[in-house]
Amino acid sequence: MSRYTVLNLGPVHPSIHGILRFRVKLNEEIIEDVDITIGFLHRNAEKICELNIYANNIIYFDRMDYLDAMNMELGYVTAVEKLTGIEAPERAQWIRMIMAELNRLAARLVGLGAFGLDMGMLTPFFHCFAEREKIQKIFVEASGGRQEVNYISIGGVYQDFNEKIINDIREFSKNFKKRLEDIYNMFIHSEIFWQRNDGIGILEPDVALDYGVTGPLLRGSGIAYDVRKDAPYLFYDKVNFDVPISHRKDNIGRFVLKIEEMRQSIRIIDQCLDKIPDGPYFNNKAKKSLMLRVKGDGEVFSRVESDNGEFGVYVRGDNTVKPYRVHVRSPAFKNISVVPVMARGLMIADLIVIIGSIDTVIGEIDR
Amino acid sequence: MLTGYIALMITIILVGLSLYLLFKILPSISQNRYRPWKISLKRKDIMENLAIENNPPAKDDSYLHPFESGEVAKEYPAGNITVQYYVIVLLFVLFDIDMLLLLPWAFDFYSLGLFSFIETIIFIAMPLFAVYYAFRRGYMRWMR
Amino acid sequence: MNLLIRIHDWFSFLGPGVSYGIAYLLETIFILIFVGISFMALIYVFRKYMARIQLRIGPNRVGKYGLLQVVADAFKLIGKESILPANRDDLAYRLAPLIIMMTTMVSFVIIPYGSLAYFGSLTITHSDVTLVLLFGVLSLLPIGEILAGISTKSNYALLGALRGVAKDVSFEVPMLISALAIIMISSRSFITGAQTYNSLSLAGIVENQVIPYGIIDPLGLLIFYISMVARASFTPFDLAESDSELITGYTTEYSGMRFGLFYIGLFGMVYLGSFFVSILYLGAYNGPASSDLGFIYLFIKTIILVLIAFLAWVSLPRIRVDKFVNLGWKYLLPISIINLVYAGLFVLYIR
Numbered sequence: 001m002s003r004y005t006v007l008n009l010g011p012v013h014p015s016i017h018g019i020l021r022f023r024v025k026l027n028e029e030i031i032e033d034v035d036i037t038i039g040f041l042h043r044n045a046e047k048i049c050e051l052n053i054y055a056n057n058i059i060y061f062d063r064m065d066y067l068d069a070m071n072m073e074l075g076y077v078t079a080v081e082k083l084t085g086i087e088a089p090e091r092a093q094w095i096r097m098i099m100a101e102l103n104r105l106a107a108r109l110v111g112l113g114a115f116g117l118d119m120g121m122l123t124p125f126f127h128c129f130a131e132r133e134k135i136q137k138i139f140v141e142a143s144g145g146r147q148e149v150n151y152i153s154i155g156g157v158y159q160d161f162n163e164k165i166i167n168d169i170r171e172f173s174k175n176f177k178k179r180l181e182d183i184y185n186m187f188i189h190s191e192i193f194w195q196r197n198d199g200i201g202i203l204e205p206d207v208a209l210d211y212g213v214t215g216p217l218l219r220g221s222g223i224a225y226d227v228r229k230d231a232p233y234l235f236y237d238k239v240n241f242d243v244p245i246s247h248r249k250d251n252i253g254r255f256v257l258k259i260e261e262m263r264q265s266i267r268i269i270d271q272c273l274d275k276i277p278d279g280p281y282f283n284n285k286a287k288k289s290l291m292l293r294v295k296g297d298g299e300v301f302s303r304v305e306s307d308n309g310e311f312g313v314y315v316r317g318d319n320t321v322k323p324y325r326v327h328v329r330s331p332a333f334k335n336i337s338v339v340p341v342m343a344r345g346l347m348i349a350d351l352i353v354i355i356g357s358i359d360t361v362i363g364e365i366d367r
Numbered sequence: 368m369l370t371g372y373i374a375l376m377i378t379i380i381l382v383g384l385s386l387y388l389l390f391k392i393l394p395s396i397s398q399n400r401y402r403p404w405k406i407s408l409k410r411k412d413i414m415e416n417l418a419i420e421n422n423p424p425a426k427d428d429s430y431l432h433p434f435e436s437g438e439v440a441k442e443y444p445a446g447n448i449t450v451q452y453y454v455i456v457l458l459f460v461l462f463d464i465d466m467l468l469l470l471p472w473a474f475d476f477y478s479l480g481l482f483s484f485i486e487t488i489i490f491i492a493m494p495l496f497a498v499y500y501a502f503r504r505g506y507m508r509w510m511r
Numbered sequence: 512m513n514l515l516i517r518i519h520d521w522f523s524f525l526g527p528g529v530s531y532g533i534a535y536l537l538e539t540i541f542i543l544i545f546v547g548i549s550f551m552a553l554i555y556v557f558r559k560y561m562a563r564i565q566l567r568i569g570p571n572r573v574g575k576y577g578l579l580q581v582v583a584d585a586f587k588l589i590g591k592e593s594i595l596p597a598n599r600d601d602l603a604y605r606l607a608p609l610i611i612m613m614t615t616m617v618s619f620v621i622i623p624y625g626s627l628a629y630f631g632s633l634t635i636t637h638s639d640v641t642l643v644l645l646f647g648v649l650s651l652l653p654i655g656e657i658l659a660g661i662s663t664k665s666n667y668a669l670l671g672a673l674r675g676v677a678k679d680v681s682f683e684v685p686m687l688i689s690a691l692a693i694i695m696i697s698s699r700s701f702i703t704g705a706q707t708y709n710s711l712s713l714a715g716i717v718e719n720q721v722i723p724y725g726i727i728d729p730l731g732l733l734i735f736y737i738s739m740v741a742r743a744s745f746t747p748f749d750l751a752e753s754d755s756e757l758i759t760g761y762t763t764e765y766s767g768m769r770f771g772l773f774y775i776g777l778f779g780m781v782y783l784g785s786f787f788v789s790i791l792y793l794g795a796y797n798g799p800a801s802s803d804l805g806f807i808y809l810f811i812k813t814i815i816l817v818l819i820a821f822l823a824w825v826s827l828p829r830i831r832v833d834k835f836v837n838l839g840w841k842y843l844l845p846i847s848i849i850n851l852v853y854a855g856l857f858v859l860y861i862r
Contacts, residue, residue, distance in 0.1 A: 005666065006666075007666050007667075007670075008435050008436045008438050008666075009436060009756070010436050010437070011436065011437045011438070012436050012437035013436045013437075013758070014755060014758060015755035015756065019437075021436070021437075021438070028451070028509075029451075029509060029670075029832065030509070116828070117755065118755045119755070119828035119829055120746055120749065120753060120755060120827075120828050120829030121826075121827065121828040121829075122561070122565065122746075122825060123564055123565050123825050123826055125565075126565035126566050126567060127565070127566060130566050186826075190826075190827060190828060192747060192827055192828045192829070192830050193828050195830065195831065195834055196828060196829075196830075196831055347509065347831065347832065347833065348670075348756045348757075349750070349753070349755075349756055349829075349831045349832065350831070351756075352755045352756045372636065372638065373531070373532060373535045374535050374538065374539045374620050374635035374636050375617060375620055375621070375636055377535060377536055377539045378539055378543065378616060378617055378620045379613070379617060381539065381540070381543060382543075382612070382613055382616045382617070383613075386609055386612065386613075386772075389589065389768055390593075390768070428597070430594070431594065431595070431596050431597035432596070432597060432598075433596055433598065433663050433664055433665035433668075433763075433764060434665060434667065434758060434763050434764065435665075435666075436758070451677075451833075451836070452673050452676070452677055455677050455680055455681060455836060455840075456676070456677075456680055458684075458840065459680040459681070459683065459684060462684040462687075463683070463684070463687075466684070466687045466688070466691065469691055470643060470691070470694070470711070473691045473694040473695045473698065473710075474694060474698060474710055474711050475698070475706075476694070476695040476698045476699075476855070476858060477698045477699040477706045477858060477859075478706050480859070481859055484855045484859065488852060488855075491848055491851070495844070495845070495848065498840055498844065501840075502840075502841065507836070507837065507840065507841075508833075509832070509833035
């Protein structure tokens with residue numbers, strides 16, 4: 001008879017976000033070790049990308065971080081544009097920025113709601129999803145898709161913004177500021193929320209750097225690293241926004257940081273709406289008929305800041321219409337690997353809250 | 368004196384009957400996994416269904432295993448129970464017997480007066496000291 | 512000339528024992544039906560209330576305004592197959608939901624409901640020790656939980672049962688001590704100042720309650736209400752069946768109507784506990800014309816208490832198990848003993 005109880009959380013478990021298996025070794029109710037098994041949602045996306053022409057691969061990136069599809073597409077499309085030398089017009093780039101920020105908001109809202117659910121708080125989840133619904137209505141108007149949008153394409157975007165979309169976004173950003181404060185207050189004024197999160201899931205900055213953690217998790221440990229600021233893509237150098245950091249290193253810090261980043265995202269969207277120029281939304285060199293013949297040579301690595309952190313795409317072409325190799329640096333994979341470090345010595349309930357605070361998407365880990 | 372408890376007996380009989388109905392007769396006239404959906408009041412069908420409800424044939428073995436989040440359980444819980452729970456239950460037993468002894472006192476509280484009140488406070492302070500001791504020695508601290 | 516007396520008269524030719532028995536039977540059936548229907552209405556109200564807070568519509572398909580949703584759910588649960596796991600301890604597995612259900616149902620019969628116009632008295636268990644009886648019956652709940660936890664060899668069920676028992680056990684002590692304070696206050700009559708001899712029965716406590724004890728003893732009311740919500744596993748304290756870590760705690764291996772019985776039993780606990788609180792602290796069926804309308808006063812007070820518990824359910828996160836146990840032993844227990852001292856001093860000097 002061993003001293004430890006082994007508890008299986010996942011693959012089919014209500015509070016693991018997706019299908020992921022945590023094998024938790026418990027000493028009484030204290031976590032001794034966490035063993036993570038991934039691969040239940042492996043769809044071989046990177047290999048499938050080698051079989052298609054460049055333009056057809058975008059949908060596989062939609063389905064990686066399915067909550068943050070725009071940023072996934074953006075990562076791939078910027079890599080391919082660098083490789084093939086097709087440039088997107090200015091208006092398309094502004095549109096991409098707006099859509100990326102909107103989708104970041106949508107993904108954060110899901111994360112916040114699920115974070116509440118993990119603690120047993122039902123109400124914020126529905127309020128978050130009501131807001132996400134508005135974002136998805138905008139996506140439907142622009143692309144026809146709600147979640148897997150397939151909107152950003154090589155050399156531009158699928159459709160131009162019309163007046164209705166711009167008005168919708170303006171109205172959304174006006175209402176959302178107040179709604180965000182409501183959702184924030186639902187959490188932060190609860191004494192039990194503080195009890196559950198204060199000092200839980202501490203991640204030291206050096207550990208975070210060792211594990212290659214990026215995104216809100218890294219900024220929550222006090223390191224101001226944001227790809228949008230440190231290696232600007234699109235026009236992120238032409239808008240004003242701050243990169244918030246938190247020195248608390250625990251769940252509360254990360255929660256407040258995520259809310260602050262959502263405020264910054266709204267700020268970016270507002271500026272983009274003011275600065276968006278007229279002009280073509282699509283590069284004529286990248287028309288659908290021409291995409292069959294687009295060839296890429298050499299290798300590129302492009303990175304974007306997705307919801308979970310630095311999302312990098314490596315594409316290598318061998319002067320044919322299909323990529324020779326596509327590889328993805330997925331932030332959620334790196335982020336989930338620090339869970340054992342953060343959860344050791346805590347209780348099972350804390351492990352659940354930590355997973356909720358990291359907010360991973362399994363589709364991106366397994367690809 | 369017994370008349371006061373007639374209602375309780377009636378309830379126990381009624382609830383017992385309704386639960387019997389719930390578990391024996393209702394499932395036996397409705398669907399289950401092994402038969403197509405039908406409600407039948409024929410005696411033969413009810414007897415068959417009752418037999419299934421009491422002792423279902425195990426067609427799919429893994430279906431009947433304890434839930435392990437989608438994995439097949441390799442080992443069953445061996446009975447390692449957190450020490451904290453024992454401490455809590457011990458404290459509870461202490462206090463519960465204490466309360467049992469205090470009920471008659473509370474009933475007669477006014478006529479017993481101040482002296483017995485002070486005695487009772489001292490009497491309660493003793494198990495309270497046990498709680499204090501448990502906290503002080505860290506038996507109630509879960510994370511070490 | 513209300514209904515009960517008439518029935519008693521009709522059957523008086525059979526002798527006093529039989530006619531009393533028939534009247535009791537009628538009363539008991541009335542209470543059980545009333546509890547059942549109001550309980551279903553309460554689940555409906557709860558679902559609508561929760562839905563409104565969460566920007567949803569709630570049940571609106573079955574029947575007018577979804578009123579029959581609960582009935583439909585009950586039929587669905589009955590129609591489902593009850594899976595019997597392979598490695599179960601058969602007797603314990605079958606007994607556990609019955610214990611939970613029976614405990615709640617029997618407790619509802621012990622409560623004195625006052626009286627209703629045209630029907631008569633609804634206080635059906637005439638005993639001198641109903642308070643002790645109620646505590647005794649309620650202490651069967653942890654037995655049902657632990658049986659459910661250990662009867663199937665599942666880790667989640669075992670951990671959930673342990674937590675459930677820790678929950679019941681840690682909050683029973685402050686609850687009992689608060690009730691002790693009420694017995695003490697009730698042991699001296701307000702009007703005459705003499706000793707009363709009915710303070711162990713719930714009906715006696717209500718009778719002595721000239722002004723609600725909640726005003727005299729607000730600390731006790733708070734402790735008792737929190738402990739009651741905790742014992743009913745409502746959300747800040749629902750760690751026994753916490754969805755997020757242990758699948759559904761000790762009910763993980765149950766399905767069909769057996770799961771439904773757990774649900775009824777534990778949801779009924781908050782209803783029962785609200786009755787209990789409103790009897791001990793809020794004056795129950797006292798009020799103007801209480802011989803006719805007493806039952807309605809009790810019902811309104813109870814529903815208000817239940818709605819407060821619902822509000823806590825929808826708005827609060829779940830408390831962690833160690834903090835939870837500490838809440839019982841570290842805060843509520845000393846406060847309840849202070850409350851006991853206060854009650855003693857109140858009875859002896861202040862009254």
